[in-house]
Amino acid sequence: MKTYENLTTYNPGEIEGKWYSYWENQGYFHEEVDTNKEPFSIVLPPPNVTGMLHMGHALDNTLQDILIRFKRMQGYNVLWMPGTDHAGIATQIKVEEMLAKEEGKSRYDLGREKFVERVWEWKKEYGDTIVKQIRSLGASCDWSRERFTLDEGYYHAVREVFVKLYEKGLIYRGERIINWCPRCATALSDVEVEHEDEHGHLWHIKYPVKGEDNRFVIVATTRPETMFGDVAVAVNPDDDRYKDLIGKTLILPFVNREIPVIADDYVDASFGTGCVKITPAHDPNDFEMGQRHNLESIVVMNNDA
Structure with missing residues (x-):
């Protein structure tokens, strides 16, 4: 059995x-x-x-x-x-971590050609x-x-x-908003970015109206540091408070650059003061608005952020 x-x-x-x-x-x-x-x-x-x-x-x-x-x-x-x-990015980070841990060096210590050689060595191993x-x-x-x-x-x-x-015109080159990594000095895809919500603070800034003494447009923003890249101030076209300002010119504080007041349905009249500073190079929504109104994109940060 x-x-x-x-x-x-x-x-x-x-x-x-x-x-x-x-x-x-x-x-x-x-x-x-x-x-x-x-x-x-x-x-x-x-x-x-x-x-x-x-x-x-x-x-x-x-x-x-x-x-x-x-x-x-x-x-x-x-x-x-x-x-x-x-x-490329993930492999670069792996090799950089190995260099720092085993040799106390960075990719800048090796230079481009030597670093690329080390990347190929890492890949083979x-x-x-x-x-x-x-x-x-x-x-x-x-x-x-x-x-x-x-x-x-x-x-x-x-x-x-x-x-x-x-x-064939099926792809094109153009300026777009990207996720920039200041450590790697390269662009990252959306899947490699972790987004975090945080409690911000609204800053209220006066933008003088050109040619009208003592008249200002007050912009409420959580990102005053990007105002040097402002190319317009937007209001909702149905906001009665600002209808007479649409098409007029403002003076951007600190740099004294002239920027227009534009009307766009994207603006939420109930948020802040109802006036939104537009920085197409530093906010995806502003970028889309800039495309609609043919606005310039001004980058105000260096590669190291």
Whole structure:
């Protein structure tokens, strides 16, 4: 009679790694171009080389793997193209942290060329964590075609596509509000920014009306430090208090620059004094208002904030 006393619980580490290596070594994930078959391919959305898989990656990759395996069984000429993204800012921070901890140096101590060399060294030593994790999921990517976003030739193709899109008028270059990191001296995406609400304080500032002695427009603002970038003062067009001021000119205090009074529905007449200073280079809402009224954008902060 068979007994089960010596059986233990299932250990995926003992089983799955062995079989995945077997599949890969047998070339089950690789196909050459076959013009007799209908092609089917997926480019794996490249995860950051500095990153670690999270549940979103696991779900997304699993769904792609199911689809890829299904298409193989249907007889398609299949390619699941894997790769990783250089994640420039995140990688830079990792290398800077290592330099500070191990050598007490900054990127400025090394200079640009030497620092870039150290980034490549770091990538070669630590950059395959995410790839190992994708393999651990059992993802049937064609690893013989693995790419990195800074591989030779790859970025030339990206640049060519951007140029073509620009020439077709599908993308453009222009000034926009960005998230600026004064430590890294670079722009950050919205997903890399943590927004915090804080209790501010309203400052009331008098803006003299040009040509009218002793008449002022009082602006209430939580950001008086950006007033040097003011290019207009906005009021609500339905606010009876200021209708006669629309189109007139104010004198910006301290710098004596002339700025117009404009009317815009965005202004909340019940907030503060109902008069809003417009700094298109330092507030997203002001930027949109500046676009509507063709206003200049004046940057009043240095790269170090």
